[in-house]
Amino acid sequence: MTDPTSAVRARIHTLRPADLPAYCYDLSALRDHADRVRAALPDHVELYYATKANPAPEILATLRPYVHGYEVSSGGELAHVRQAEPGHPLAFGGPGKTSAELAAALAAGVERYHVESTHELHLLAALAAHHAPGRRIAVLPRFNLPGPGGALDGSALAMGGRPTPFGLDPAEADRTVRLLTDETYPQLELRGIHAHLASGLDAPAQLAVADSVLSWATALTARHGVPLHEVVVGGGMAVDYTAPEARFDWAEYGAGLARLIADHPGLTLRIEPGRALTAYCGWYVTEVLDVKRSHGEEFAVLRGGTHHLRTPVTKGHDQPCTVLRTDAPWPHPWPRPAARGDRVTLTGQLCTPKDVLARNVPAAGLRAGDRVVFGMAGAYAWNISHHDFLMHPRPGFHFLGAPEAG
Numbered sequence: 001m002t003d004p005t006s007a008v009r010a011r012i013h014t015l016r017p018a019d020l021p022a023y024c025y026d027l028s029a030l031r032d033h034a035d036r037v038r039a040a041l042p043d044h045v046e047l048y049y050a051t052k053a054n055p056a057p058e059i060l061a062t063l064r065p066y067v068h069g070y071e072v073s074s075g076g077e078l079a080h081v082r083q084a085e086p087g088h089p090l091a092f093g094g095p096g097k098t099s100a101e102l103a104a105a106l107a108a109g110v111e112r113y114h115v116e117s118t119h120e121l122h123l124l125a126a127l128a129a130h131h132a133p134g135r136r137i138a139v140l141p142r143f144n145l146p147g148p149g150g151a152l153d154g155s156a157l158a159m160g161g162r163p164t165p166f167g168l169d170p171a172e173a174d175r176t177v178r179l180l181t182d183e184t185y186p187q188l189e190l191r192g193i194h195a196h197l198a199s200g201l202d203a204p205a206q207l208a209v210a211d212s213v214l215s216w217a218t219a220l221t222a223r224h225g226v227p228l229h230e231v232v233v234g235g236g237m238a239v240d241y242t243a244p245e246a247r248f249d250w251a252e253y254g255a256g257l258a259r260l261i262a263d264h265p266g267l268t269l270r271i272e273p274g275r276a277l278t279a280y281c282g283w284y285v286t287e288v289l290d291v292k293r294s295h296g297e298e299f300a301v302l303r304g305g306t307h308h309l310r311t312p313v314t315k316g317h318d319q320p321c322t323v324l325r326t327d328a329p330w331p332h333p334w335p336r337p338a339a340r341g342d343r344v345t346l347t348g349q350l351c352t353p354k355d356v357l358a359r360n361v362p363a364a365g366l367r368a369g370d371r372v373v374f375g376m377a378g379a380y381a382w383n384i385s386h387h388d389f390l391m392h393p394r395p396g397f398h399f400l401g402a403p404e405a406g
């Protein structure tokens, strides 16, 4: 469902045109969703939130009781989450970590390092000796493993199973394990293996990925006679913007993971979803400024645009939305702009034809002043958008149903 929740609707009614656009987040809905996700996961499966999906402190705090930790992918995210969520475990991933970022992570006592290359492994070891002398550093090398039998085919955002800059090539696996276990770097501990192969996979595809990553990691460590404590099978649980009612099947996934882990007593599996946790708790609310006809098609120009909500442009979809009609009188002596046909394309205020939020939306009679509420805007929305283009004002932010402090 992408219709705004009752809490979001109530807030929208209090907002004046000058308060728009606005992001509204329903933190109670997020709590309920995260609770269901967590309940579906078996013991020995840890849930880390991929902060990149939405790092707002209110979101991190709401997720706190349901996650075992946070995955961060830059020094900026690391510093932000450490401050917002002190004392909660962090896993530091992402390609191209700099010396300064790694040094900051070591100084901050980050719990897990997802190492993406041999160079990064050498760098981490050298920096650890200096910034964390005497401390064991838990390393999970990330590998770009092949996707099992077509499981990644449905993904528009594959990072593995093909040539990409992410992770280590499997051909480097034996050398990497040796480097981590032959006393070359006694401070580094091979804690486990990391893989994140793709985003947008349904539960059967995710289970196939988890199965193959687990088998590969087990075979690798067995070949070297070294223990395997943890396997991270990534995030990427599907969020379908073209089917807003659909949900990733957490129950099926959890049951499948339970079967997989049953064969590996003592092993911790870890997942790190972002989008599928937070996409559904956010709405971007705005109003129609103008409605016009152009070469036979109708366009509504909305206050704001893709510089606030870039998700539909990056993913190539129409952002699901709900129209809330206004009963406010038209304040001008000239006619109120209104759609004559049934279908209207919703655009923003940017001077580019790419500033389209949704095409051919059924919105007969849409008028200037009506409000449009875009759903599924809780992940990879505001934080991935190019806010400064054209220097329009920033939206308001409303976090509804905040958790109790403490």
Ligand SMILES: Cc1ncc(COP(=O)(O)O)c(C=O)c1O
Binding pocket: 050, 053, 071, 093, 094, 196, 198, 199, 200, 234, 235, 236, 237, 272, 273, 274, 275, 276
């Ligand atoms: C390493 C890693 N883990 C987890 C995620 C989260 O993916 P999603 O938000 O699709 O669950 C990403 C996304 O790019 C990633 O790169």
